[in-house]
Amino acid sequence: xxxxxxxxxxxxxxxxxxxFENSAIGVTMADFTGRFFAANSAFLNIxxxxxxxxxxxxxRDITYExxxxxxxxxxxxxxxxxxxxxxxxxxxxxxxxxxxxxxxNVALVPGMGDTASFWFxxxxxxxxxxxxxxxxxxAQAELARMSRLTTMGELAASIAHEVxxxxxxxxxxxxxxxxxxxxxxxxxxxxxxxxEEIVADSTRAGTVIARIRSFLKKRPTEKNRLDVNELILEVxxxxxxxxxxxxxLLECELTKTLPNVxxxxxxxxxxxxxxxxxxxxxxxxxxxxxxxLCVQSRINELGNVMVAVCDSGTGLGQDADRMFDPFxxxxxxxxxxxxxxxxxxxxxxxxxxxxxxxxxxxxxxCFTLPAESRRGS
Amino acid sequence: xxxxxxxxIDDDPSVRASLKFLISTVGLEVETFDSAEDFLRxxxxxxxxxxxxxxxxxxxxxxxxxxxxxxxxxxxxxIFITGHGDIPMSVHAMKAxxxxxxxxxxRDQDLLDAIHIALERDRTWREEERMVKELxxxxxxxxxxxxxxxxxxxxxxxxxxxxxxLGTAENTVKVHRSRAMEKMHAQSVADLVRxxxxxxxxxxxxx
Numbered sequence: 397x398x399x400x401x402x403x404x405x406x407x408x409x410x411x412x413x414x415x416f417e418n419s420a421i422g423v424t425m426a427d428f429t430g431r432f433f434a435a436n437s438a439f440l441n442i443x444x445x446x447x448x449x450x451x452x453x454x455x456r457d458i459t460y461e462x463x464x465x466x467x468x469x470x471x472x473x474x475x476x477x478x479x480x481x482x483x484x485x486x487x488x489x490x491x492x493x494x495x496x497x498x499x500x501n502v503a504l505v506p507g508m509g510d511t512a513s514f515w516f517x518x519x520x521x522x523x524x525x526x527x528x529x530x531x532x533x534x535a536q537a538e539l540a541r542m543s544r545l546t547t548m549g550e551l552a553a554s555i556a557h558e559v560x561x562x563x564x565x566x567x568x569x570x571x572x573x574x575x576x577x578x579x580x581x582x583x584x585x586x587x588x589x590x591x592e593e594i595v596a597d598s599t600r601a602g603t604v605i606a607r608i609r610s611f612l613k614k615r616p617t618e619k620n621r622l623d624v625n626e627l628i629l630e631v632x633x634x635x636x637x638x639x640x641x642x643x644x645l646l647e648c649e650l651t652k653t654l655p656n657v658x659x660x661x662x663x664x665x666x667x668x669x670x671x672x673x674x675x676x677x678x679x680x681x682x683x684x685x686x687x688x689l690c691v692q693s694r695i696n697e698l699g700n701v702m703v704a705v706c707d708s709g710t711g712l713g714q715d716a717d718r719m720f721d722p723f724x725x726x727x728x729x730x731x732x733x734x735x736x737x738x739x740x741x742x743x744x745x746x747x748x749x750x751x752x753x754x755x756x757x758x759x760x761x762c763f764t765l766p767a768e769s770r771r772g773s
Numbered sequence: 774x775x776x777x778x779x780x781x782i783d784d785d786p787s788v789r790a791s792l793k794f795l796i797s798t799v800g801l802e803v804e805t806f807d808s809a810e811d812f813l814r815x816x817x818x819x820x821x822x823x824x825x826x827x828x829x830x831x832x833x834x835x836x837x838x839x840x841x842x843x844x845x846x847x848x849x850x851x852i853f854i855t856g857h858g859d860i861p862m863s864v865h866a867m868k869a870x871x872x873x874x875x876x877x878x879x880r881d882q883d884l885l886d887a888i889h890i891a892l893e894r895d896r897t898w899r900e901e902e903r904m905v906k907e908l909x910x911x912x913x914x915x916x917x918x919x920x921x922x923x924x925x926x927x928x929x930x931x932x933x934x935x936x937x938x939l940g941t942a943e944n945t946v947k948v949h950r951s952r953a954m955e956k957m958h959a960q961s962v963a964d965l966v967r968x969x970x971x972x973x974x975x976x977x978x979x980x
Contacts, residue, residue, distance in 0.1 A: 557829075560856040561785045564877040568791035571881030575798040590794065597787050 422498070422519035425505075427512065428475070430454035442498065442521050444491035455515070460487035460495055471515075474504045485522065497526040558604045562597035569594050619658045621768060624693055624701050625650045627661065631668040632691065635676070639689065642676050647690040654693055655767035657701050659745050664765075667738040667749070671705040671761045674734065678709025678759065685757065700747075700767050706760040712753055719751065738763075777821040777892045781805045782812050782838070783854070784830050788877075792825060795881055796888065809833035809841075817847055821899060823872070823891035825884070828855040828862060836862065839869055848898060850891035854879065905975050908968050911957050919953040922946060926962060927969045 416423055422439030426432045431454045435447060443450065443458060459467050463486035470482040481503035487495045499520045507513035569590050576582035628650060632639075639646055672689065679687040690706040712719070720735050735749075742749040742763045749763040779796050783789045784807050793803040806812040810832055812824075828835040839851055853866045853874045863874040872894065873887035912920065918939075925935045932950065936943040959965040 557856040560877045561788055564854075564856075564879075565785070565787035565791040567878040568788070568795040568881065572791070572795040572798045575795075575881070579798075581798075593787065593790070600787070 422517075422521070424517050424519060426455055426515045426517070428514065430456050430471070430515070433514075439519055442490075442496055442519060443488060449491070455517075458488050460489055463487055471502070474502070474515075480504070485526075496521060497523045555604065559601050562601040562604075565597045566594050566601075569597075620661060621656045622659050622661060622664065624654055624657055624664075624703060624765065625652075627664055628668065628691055628693060628703065631665050631672065634665075634669060635672045638673065638676055642680060642687065644676060644679060644687045644689050647688060649690065649692040649694075651692075651694045654695065654701055655699070657745070657765040658768050659765060663741045664745070667741050667763065668703070668705070670734045670738050671763075674761070675705050675707035675709065675759075678707050678711075682709055682757075695767075696764060701765045702762060703765075704760050704762040706754045707758040708754070709758045711757065712751055712759045720749075775820045776800075776802055777823075777895075778802045778804060778818055779823055779825060779888055779892075780812060780818075780849075781825045782807070782809060782830065782835070783825075783827040784808065785827075788827075792884075795884070796825075799885055801888070801892075809835070809838035812838070813841065818849075821892050821896045823850045823852065823888060823895055825852050825854060825888070828853055828866070836866060836869075839866065839871070843869070850894045852884070852887045852891055854884075905971055908957075908972055909975070912972060914956055915953050916949075919949050919956070922949040923953045923957070923965060923969075926950060927966050 416434075417436050419436055419438055422442050423436045424432055424439045425434040432450050435450055440447060440450065445453070455471075456464060456468070463484075467484060467486055470479075470484060473479050474482065481501060483499065483501045485497065485499050487497055490496050499522050501518045503516050505514050505516050573582060573587060573590055576586070628648070632646065632648070672691070675689050679689070685708060688706075688708045690704075692704045692706070694702055694704075696702040720739050739749045742765070745765055747763055747765040749761070751759055751761050754760040779801050781789055781792045781796070781803060782805075783792065786807070789805045789807065793805050796803045804815075806815075809826075809830055813833075826835045826838065830838075833841070835851075835853055835855075842849060842851075848870075850872045851866075851870070852872050853863070854877055855862070855874070856877045866874055872891040873883075875883060875887065915923070921939065922935060925938065930938070932943050932946045936946045939946065954965065957965060957968060959968060
């Protein structure tokens, strides 16, 4: 019907009409109240409406509630002549529910002769891209959470607090009983009641420990086929900020033809991140030589994957033997669990984790992971 | 007069109950609260009391409560208990007048000693407060002329000088003076000086 209003040059109109209909991108027009009066099939596909259904609706009707205000403001700016067109990423409500992310490009086509001015919009479905973005954000949040746990600070605080509370109650209750016993003022009934509370608090403390233990180790290890190089690159991306903040030069020597390993992605990321952060921290006091963190992957003599994280830091010193012990730390705010946990995680994967001096300065932390046994080899 | 009360604020029910039990073994009355807000809703106590306060609470923290109580001119002695041996926090709390800062779990004797000290401190404060109040009442019961006279006596003026200043006879001053001394329950001029010092300190604090 719009076409009919433009009388001249029917053949050109027809060509345009065909281009309009067959465009892979949604194209639509609406009058100044926002009511649709033209739409191609790509646009209808995005929304799931038929043409006649769509023509009952306005742009406002199909725009998701949270995006309406911004959309409306931009349209107002068009009407006021403040802008010629606008581009907006927003959500549409599909017919029968569900949202779809679109990028809209809206222009005002001024009226001509007996034709009123109208909106012309090009609409592209960007839902897959948005979903990928969201997945990326979730993955980043997950990694951030993980890195906090790797530094163990938060976990340490929460263990201390959660175990401390029942311990305090147990200590108080027991001390009170001892006091009453000394005064011969402890009736069996009272004693029974207090002992029950002591048992309950001990159980509570035990539950905290059990929960942490299961979190750290006993969690059923997911065995997935992993590319260790990919894993290294993911963790380096995560540590990127720390590396640049501490002015550390990164050297990456990855062997391309590495066999896959079977393992738990998150656990192995934790180990790597922990070793990298240790390396970074070992170099914070280094000022007279370059701070270099070198991450290598290679195949060892047994055909297994070996990863080394080397730094040019202060080296292992005299504590080399003890550093894998739980609660051994040289850091002011460390808990001394990082290497101990890392080693148990690697051993849980059938590998080994050890430290050697790195020449000419610093330390190298290496671990191995068994190569996935390939059928027939 | 009722016995002293120990208030316990901790958001952990087991810790709260165990503290109540432990403190009650030495014959003290204990009231427990699970939040600072809950404690603030209670009327200020009439008897000697102290507060056993967890630093970390849901809502208002222990340190927040300490600040609020100070702002409300409610100087109840506080013993902080904490699950985190947090040194900067403890320094802060002690500087703001806390009696003790104990890391959980603590020795029962350490807590009970601290409570003993705290209650003693509160008793002294209440006694002082009561005395000052009584002095104030006595001072208020003097006539204006008597107040004038003893103010001059305290500042070291002789009866003769006071009489000259007020334009009355020395004997009249003597009568005012002895009546005022009697009303203030002062045995000597030195006594009277001590009393007015206390009143002045109070007035300065109030202003």
